[in-house]
Amino acid sequence: MTTSQYISLYSISAFYLIAGISHFLSPGFFLKIMPKWVPSPKVVNQIVGAIEVLLGAAIFFDETRTLAAWGIIALLIAVFPANIYHYQLAKQKGKQVMATLVRLPLQALLIYWAHSFI
Known part of the structure; x- marks a missing residue:
C-alpha cells in the first residue's frame, strides 16, 4: 500500500468511527433528521x-476490509432516504x-x- 492509500485507509476508518460514536453522543441530531416512517427511531439510531x-x-484490517467496504456501501444506500428527508426539512x-442539497x-463520493478498498 502506498502512503496515500494508508492515509485514505486511516481517514475512512476514523470517519466512520467518529460518525458512529456521534450517534451515541448526539442522538438528537440524528433523530431530528430521521424520516417519520422509520420504526423505533432511537433503536435505529443506535443500530x-x-x-x-x-x-x-473492520475496514482497518486486511481480513475484513472488503466486507467492511461493501457494508459501508450498503449502509450509505440504506441511509440515503434520511438524507433526502433532511434536505426536504431544510x-x-x-x-x-445548500448544505443538505450538496x-x-x-x-x-x-x-x-x-x-x-474492494
Whole structure:
C-alpha cells in the first residue's frame, strides 16, 4: 500500500468511527433528521451508530476490509432516504438548504471512496 492509500485507509476508518460514536453522543441530531416512517427511531439510531463503529474498525484490517467496504456501501444506500428527508426539512424551514442539497451527491463520493478498498 502506498502512503496515500494508508492515509485514505486511516481517514475512512476514523470517519466512520467518529460518525458512529456521534450517534451515541448526539442522538438528537440524528433523530431530528430521521424520516417519520422509520420504526423505533432511537433503536435505529443506535443500530446505525454501532454498525458505523463496527465498519470503521473492520475496514482497518486486511481480513475484513472488503466486507467492511461493501457494508459501508450498503449502509450509505440504506441511509440515503434520511438524507433526502433532511434536505426536504431544510427546504421547508429555509435553513441549511445548500448544505443538505450538496450532501446528497456526496453520498456517491463516499460510496466511491469505500469501493476503492474492494
